[in-house]
Amino acid sequence: MIELLNINKKYDDKDVLKNINLSLPKGKIISLIGANGAGKSTLLSIISRLTTSEGEIIIDDKNIDNYHITELSKKISILRQSNYLNIKLTVRELISFGRYPHSKSRLNEKDNKIIDESISYMNLDYLKNKYIDELSGGEKQRALIAMILAQDSDYIFLDEPLNNLDMKHSVSIMKLLRKIVKEKSKTVILVVHDINFASCYSDYIVALKNTGVLYAGDAEKIITKEKLKNIFDMDFEIEDIDGNKICIYYT
Amino acid sequence: MLKKQHKILIILFILTIISCLLFLFWGITRNNYGYNIPRRINKIIAFIITGSAIGYSTIVFQTVTHNRILTPSIIGLDSIYMFVQTLIVFFLGTGSLVMVSGSINFLVSLVFMLGFSVIVFYIVFNGKKDKLFVTMLAGVVFGSLFGSFSTFMQVVIDPNDFLIVQDKMFASFNNVNVSILKITMLILFLSLVYGYKNCDKLDIMALGRDISLNLGIAYDSVIRKFMILICIMTAVSTALVGPITFLGILTANISRQILKTYKHSIMITGAILLSIISIAFGQFIVERILTFRTTINVIINFIGGIYFIYLLIKEGRL
Amino acid sequence: MFKRIIILSISLIILGGISLFIGVSDITPLDIFQADSDKLHIFFISRVPRLMAILCTGMGLSIAGVIMQSIMSNNFVSPSTASTMDWAKFGVLIAILFFPGATLKTKMIISTLFAFFGSMLFVQLLSLIKLKDPIFTPLIGIMLGNVVSSVTTYIAYKYDLIQNISSWLQGNFAMVLQGRYELLYIGVLMLIIVVLFATKFTIVSIGEDFSKNLGVNYKLTVTIGIIIASIITSVVVVTIGSIPFIGMIVPNIIRIIRGDNLKNNIWEIALVGGLFVLVCDIFSRIIIYPFEIPISVTAGIIGSIIFLYILLRGNKHVKKTA
Numbered sequence: 001m002i003e004l005l006n007i008n009k010k011y012d013d014k015d016v017l018k019n020i021n022l023s024l025p026k027g028k029i030i031s032l033i034g035a036n037g038a039g040k041s042t043l044l045s046i047i048s049r050l051t052t053s054e055g056e057i058i059i060d061d062k063n064i065d066n067y068h069i070t071e072l073s074k075k076i077s078i079l080r081q082s083n084y085l086n087i088k089l090t091v092r093e094l095i096s097f098g099r100y101p102h103s104k105s106r107l108n109e110k111d112n113k114i115i116d117e118s119i120s121y122m123n124l125d126y127l128k129n130k131y132i133d134e135l136s137g138g139e140k141q142r143a144l145i146a147m148i149l150a151q152d153s154d155y156i157f158l159d160e161p162l163n164n165l166d167m168k169h170s171v172s173i174m175k176l177l178r179k180i181v182k183e184k185s186k187t188v189i190l191v192v193h194d195i196n197f198a199s200c201y202s203d204y205i206v207a208l209k210n211t212g213v214l215y216a217g218d219a220e221k222i223i224t225k226e227k228l229k230n231i232f233d234m235d236f237e238i239e240d241i242d243g244n245k246i247c248i249y250y251t
Numbered sequence: 252m253l254k255k256q257h258k259i260l261i262i263l264f265i266l267t268i269i270s271c272l273l274f275l276f277w278g279i280t281r282n283n284y285g286y287n288i289p290r291r292i293n294k295i296i297a298f299i300i301t302g303s304a305i306g307y308s309t310i311v312f313q314t315v316t317h318n319r320i321l322t323p324s325i326i327g328l329d330s331i332y333m334f335v336q337t338l339i340v341f342f343l344g345t346g347s348l349v350m351v352s353g354s355i356n357f358l359v360s361l362v363f364m365l366g367f368s369v370i371v372f373y374i375v376f377n378g379k380k381d382k383l384f385v386t387m388l389a390g391v392v393f394g395s396l397f398g399s400f401s402t403f404m405q406v407v408i409d410p411n412d413f414l415i416v417q418d419k420m421f422a423s424f425n426n427v428n429v430s431i432l433k434i435t436m437l438i439l440f441l442s443l444v445y446g447y448k449n450c451d452k453l454d455i456m457a458l459g460r461d462i463s464l465n466l467g468i469a470y471d472s473v474i475r476k477f478m479i480l481i482c483i484m485t486a487v488s489t490a491l492v493g494p495i496t497f498l499g500i501l502t503a504n505i506s507r508q509i510l511k512t513y514k515h516s517i518m519i520t521g522a523i524l525l526s527i528i529s530i531a532f533g534q535f536i537v538e539r540i541l542t543f544r545t546t547i548n549v550i551i552n553f554i555g556g557i558y559f560i561y562l563l564i565k566e567g568r569l
Numbered sequence: 570m571f572k573r574i575i576i577l578s579i580s581l582i583i584l585g586g587i588s589l590f591i592g593v594s595d596i597t598p599l600d601i602f603q604a605d606s607d608k609l610h611i612f613f614i615s616r617v618p619r620l621m622a623i624l625c626t627g628m629g630l631s632i633a634g635v636i637m638q639s640i641m642s643n644n645f646v647s648p649s650t651a652s653t654m655d656w657a658k659f660g661v662l663i664a665i666l667f668f669p670g671a672t673l674k675t676k677m678i679i680s681t682l683f684a685f686f687g688s689m690l691f692v693q694l695l696s697l698i699k700l701k702d703p704i705f706t707p708l709i710g711i712m713l714g715n716v717v718s719s720v721t722t723y724i725a726y727k728y729d730l731i732q733n734i735s736s737w738l739q740g741n742f743a744m745v746l747q748g749r750y751e752l753l754y755i756g757v758l759m760l761i762i763v764v765l766f767a768t769k770f771t772i773v774s775i776g777e778d779f780s781k782n783l784g785v786n787y788k789l790t791v792t793i794g795i796i797i798a799s800i801i802t803s804v805v806v807v808t809i810g811s812i813p814f815i816g817m818i819v820p821n822i823i824r825i826i827r828g829d830n831l832k833n834n835i836w837e838i839a840l841v842g843g844l845f846v847l848v849c850d851i852f853s854r855i856i857i858y859p860f861e862i863p864i865s866v867t868a869g870i871i872g873s874i875i876f877l878y879i880l881l882r883g884n885k886h887v888k889k890t891a
Contacts, residue, residue, distance in 0.1 A: 050778050073784030080778050086642065086703070087775055088828040097772055101784040105768030105832055131828060151783070325712060384704035388645070389880055391711055392873045395813060399869030402739075406862050496715055549723040556716025563709065564697055 001026050002047060002155065002187075007055035009042055016042050017053070018211045024204070026060075026154075029181050030189045031198035031219075034208035035232055040191045041081065041159050043208065047189070048078035048157045059155070073101035077148045078157040085132050091143045092128040095119060098150030118149040121176060137164035145173065149180070158190040162197065170194075174201045195236075199223045200244045207231045223247065256510050256517050263524040270532040271295050277539045295531065297427040297491050300439050302527030304484035307446055309499030310506070310519045312481050314457050315474055316387075319507070320562050322499040323481045326387060327394015329494035331367045332486070334397040335360040341404045353430025361438075361486045367393070368482040423493045424534050424547050435487045442483050446519075449477075453515040495548055497555020502526040504562060577840040581624075584847050588623070589616050591854050614747045622742060622750040623850050624843040626805050627815065629756025631842025632763055632835075633801040634816025637688075639774035639831065640794040641695060644824070645707040645880075647816030648802040652714035656687030657799070657806040659721045665730060677752055677807045684799035687717065692791065740810035740865035742850055752804050759797050760839055767831040770794060774829065812846070812865050814872030819845055821879045845871075 007020035017039045024030055024047075032040045045051040049064055049072065057064040059075060067075065077098075085094075095118055099111040107115075119128050122142045132140060141164045148156055156177075162170040174197055177188050181203075192198045198205060198219070205222040207215040209231055215222050223245045228236040237248040275291050312323040339356070371390050452473055456463050463470045488495070499522075506521035533547045589612070590596055596616065600608040634647040641651070648654045660683030664676040671679075691710060724730075763770070773780050773790045780787040805812070819842045827834040849867040856862060 045778075048782070050781055069786055070784040073782065078778070078782050085775065087771075088824055089771075089830055090828065093828075093830050097768075097775075097783060100768065100772060321708065325708065384702045384708065385880060388704050388708060389877060391708070392876045392880065395869060396873035396877070399866050399873065402866045403862060403870065406860075406866065407857060496712070549719050549726070552716065552719035553723065556713075556719065559712060559716065560694070563694055 001060065002189075003056075003058040004047065005056040005058070007043075007046060007053050007057070009039075009046060009051070009053040015211050017046070020055070020213055022206065022213055022216060024187070024189060024206070026187050027181065027185050028187060028203035029177055029201055030187070030204040030206065031202040032189070032191045032206050032208065033195065033198050033231065034214075038208040039211055040208055044157050044159050044189065044191055045078070045080065048076055050078060050080070070101050073151070074153055076155040076157065077151040077153040079144055079148050079159065079161060081159045081163060085140060085144075088131050088133055090129050090131055091124055091135070091146075092119065094132055094143055095124075095128075095147045095150050098147040098152070101151065101153075114152060115150050118146040121149055122146040123172075138166060138169060141165055142169065142173075153186075155187045155189065158188065160191050160193060162192065162194065170197070177201070195223075195228070195247045195249070199247060220245070256512055256514075259509060260517065260520055260524070263521060263528070267524050267527050267531070270528050270535060271298070274298075274531045274535040274539075277535065293429050293432060294427055294534075296432055296436065297429070298424075298530045298534070299527055300432075300435050301488045301492050301495075302530055303443060303523045304439055304488040305495070305499045306502055306506070306521075306523030306526040307443065307519050308481040308484040308488075309503040310515065310522050311446070311453060311477050312499075313503055314453050314515065315477055315481075316384075317457075317459070319504055320500060320559060321387065322496060322503075323485045324489070324494055324496045324499065326368070326371075326390035326485070327392075327397070328364050328368070328482065328485045329489045330394040330398040330401065331364045332360050332489050334401045335363045337401040337404045341408055353428065354434040357431040357434055357490050360490060361483065364486045365479065365482055367397075368478065424530065425538070428491050431490055435491055438483060439487055442480055446480055447516060449473075450514075450516040450519065453477075454513055457513065457515075493548060495551055497559060498526060498529060498551045499555075500562070501551075501555040501558050502529060504558070574836055574840065577837065577844065581840060581844055581847065584844065584851065585620055585624070588620050588847060588851055591851065592616065615745070618747045618750050619742055619745045619850075620847075622745045622753055622809065623846050625750075625753035625756045626740075626809055626812065627819075627843040627846030628760060628839040629753065629801040629805060629842075630812065630815040631819040631838050631845075632756070632760050633798040635820035635831065635835070635838050636763060636770060636794045637798045637816070638820055639770040640791045641692060641706065642774050642776065643703050643706045644821055645703065645817065646710060647814070648798060649714075649811065649813045650707040650817055651688060651691050651710040652717055653684050653688045653691075653798060653802045654806060654811045655714040655717040655721070657681070657684040657803045658811065659683050659687075659717050660803065661807060662721050662725055662730065666724070666728060673749070673752060673807055677803050680803035680807055681799050684803050685796060687713075688795045688799055689792075692795065739863045740805075740812035740868070741863045742809060742853075743861050743863075745809070750808050752808055755804050756801050759801050760835075762797060763831070764835055766790070766793070767835055771829065771831045810863075810865060812868045814876055815842060815845060815868060818872055818875045818879060822875070825879075825882075 002024040004020050004022040004024075007017055007022075008015075009017040020043065032044060034040050042051060046053045047057060049057075059067070064072070092115065096107060096111070096115050098118070099107055099115060103111050119125055122145060124139075124142060124146055127135065127139060127143070132143060135143065141161070145158070145161060148158070161173060165173065177190075178201055180186050181188055202219050205215070205217065205219050206213060207222060207227070214231055215227055223238065225236055225238055228238075228247065232249075234249060239246045239248060275288070275295060279287060308323050313319050313321065336356075339359075368390070371386060371393055452468055455466055455468055456470065456473065460470045502525040503518075503522045506518055506525055510517055510521045512518060529551065530547070533551060537547045537550065590598065592611075592615075594608070594611055596608045596612055601612060630648065633653075637646045637648065637651055637653070638644055648657075657680045660680030661676055663683065664671050664679040668675055668679075691713060694709070694713075695706060769785055769790050772783055772785045773787055773794070777787045780790070820838050823834050823838045823841060827837060846864070846868065849871055850864055852871075853862045853864050853867045856867075
């Protein structure tokens with residue numbers, strides 16, 4: 001479980017996050033939703049120690065500052081939104097960096113097995129010997145997700161992982177995330193913009209608004225007309241299709 | 252009624268006059284004026300030419316490249332100048348540099364420098380847009396290539412001969428290349444007339460390629476014309492007083508700061524006046540007051556360089 | 570990979586052999602076998618040290634270049650395009666000024682401190698500005714280098730040290746003698762350290778967040794990298810003088826063929842670096858034989874031509890993927 005206590009964050013005197021107290025349950029897919037500028041990405045990068053802030057972050061009963069840097073990388077992994085990869089590495093080399101926290105650069109058989117597994121999870125077998133600077137945006141994104149999978153951490157943070165991906169790959173990645181949560185009891189925390197991906201795939205939802213947490217709870221309790229209206233300041237229709245709540249907001 | 256900017260320009264103009272007069276008359280006595288005054292007038296003319304060339308070319312260069320911390324002298328044109336001088340000595344012997352008149356020497360160098368920039372420009376640009384930084388880095392590298400070639404020739408020719416020539420070749424504010432005053436004055440005058448006529452285009456080009464094309468300015472070909480103009484002016488100032496990398500950055504940015512205008516005709520005038528003031532006043536301090544043996548080229552580079560770092564930090568992103 | 574390394578090693582041995590037997594006084598391999606004492610003397614006092622100095626310089630500068638490129642995530646930085654070399658020269662000047670009669674070692678230490686300080690400053694500046702274009706970084710580096718050299722020239726001018734300092738402006742192997750070049754072996758030590766930390770440097774080159782995610786201490790690795798690059802640069806500046814572009818072009822040539830994973834390409838970078846300087850030095854010695862051109866001139870000419878090729882080619886590459 002991850003607990004956040006009194007998190008505050010300012011950029012140049014402007015509050016980005018104020019007084020965040022939150023606990024995120026283990027073994028679930030957790031979506032962060034909210035309007036632009038609500039602080040989702042900032043919150044994600046604070047929890048994953050990329051950005052510093054006031055307050056305390058406790059991961060599995062231990063303060064994040066008390067983890068050794070390598071231990072922490074086995075505990076949590078993060079993929080941010082924008083990833084310039086101005087470097088000539090093959091896809092497999094990139095993915096094998098995911099094993100760095102475990103084995104440094106001396107990869108053993110187990111590492112190689114996990115790397116190959118991640119490659120085939122993400123359907124990258126046909127690309128694995130290509131250089132990443134020759135890939136399209138979507139292929140790069142999949143390679144990066146594969147690296148995060150190879151890192152094999154307990155908690156996985158993803159900031160808009162569906163960026164750059166077409167519908168087919170978006171759906172297959174969300175399915176894959178659900179699978180690893182179930183089978184390997186990982187915890188996935190992600191920022192998504194498409195409310196329906198949040199609704200269909202997440203177990204738990206945290207809604208941010210105006211630098212604070214507006215709602216946090218099980219997905220079915222958050223995806224309601226009233227709450228969505230409060231979160232986004234617009235009207236939603238919610239239809240039940242095959243047990244999934246689909247939000248309609250285009251008209 | 253005068254606008255605020257015009258007032259500032261007038262003040263700058265007065266300061267320019269004062270610094271030139273200070274330089275001209277300080278320490279003049281009845282005994283030495285016949286010797287000193289003509290020499291000092293020559294120098295002041297050189298300062299005015301150099302200041303104008305640097306002020307104009309830096310502002311235009313910064314507008315065209317859409318950033319405020321670069322200067323055209325980084326392209327390495329001074330190496331080309333040195334290269335041409337070395338070539339003349341290499342093929343025609345030591346006597347020739349003295350024999351060939353200053354004007355012809357300068358014109359030959361100018362043609363080479365222009366040819367060089369056009370070649371760099373075309374090789375790199377090759378009709379494509381958004382390649383300015385590559386062009387500049389290529390220019391820097393070409394510059395160092397020619398620098399190496401010059402050194403190579405200097406190693407090969409008789410070292411004693413070379414020492415004599417080197418002294419003649421190294422221009423500085425202390426050692427103004429007086430033989431080319433007239434020709435540079437003419438060239439600079441023509442360029443400035445053309446340059447000022449096209450100032451309004453720059454106002455729009457500052458907004459970027461897309462907007463300029465939309466407003467009917469043939470962006471790429473106009474840039475090319477301005478680049479040639481910049482090259483001529485850099486050649487003029489290098490030949491007269493040697494390379495001075497950072498003066499332009501200093502004066503161009505101060506001019507932008509105090510005048511706060513988008514109008515290039517005003518900005519450029521400000522930069523030109525500021526450049527002349529810095530040179531004349533700086534040279535006055537160094538030569539008359541401090542009586543340093545060193546040139547102000549180094550001091551200007553130092554102060555300008557510090558300012559450059561300050562700009563880098565202040566501007567944050569470019 | 571091993572095949573290429575073997576080919577490179579063999580060419581290094583052949584060219585190294587040739588290099589040993591070029592020079593004003595005629596020494597043939599036969600003399601060595603006959604143990605002609607005069608010639609053996611020259612051989613071991615001058616020729617062998619020269620070859621060793623060449624190899625260490627080439628390897629060292631290439632390694633310094635690739636490390637700087639990794640930690641700044643920019644293919645165009647190197648000791649000569651990120652002001653490191655200018656700072657090192659400045660350090661030498663300060664050493665001469667304040668510690669007259671300083672030994673090579675003292676000069677090297679002071680010069681390293683300056684090179685380190687200057688490169689850290691450059692890295693800090695880079696982190697303050699979000700550059701749109703990677704080409705911009707070397708331009709800033711070169712301009713900063715100009716500022717530093719203008720201060721160096723100014724001080725040297727004031728204290729009549731111009732002649733003294735100009736021997737550091739131009740790299741030259743002609744002065745290498747036994748007892749005056751051994752500091753260069755530090756470069757080999759640095760190579761070993763880089764090999765040990767190769768993966769760390771590659772991860773750092775991808776970015777700060779990326780490194781943090783994998784548990785690599787970004788700042789520490791960057792600092793170590795700069796220390797390594799500064800030491801190498803200063804050692805070369807103090808013993809040989811400055812040589813432009815090697816740190817920039819050698820890694821880039823290898824990168825085009827082998828990619829950016831330091832673990833795979835570090836040996837080839839080192840070997841090609843040695844080979845490059847060796848070839849430049851042979852040219853320097855035969856082109857106006859029996860005289861000699863400073864290595865900085867030969868390397869400057871060959872280096873800038875290759876630099877231009879990489880610059881213009883790399884550009885096409887960017888265009889393609891954009």
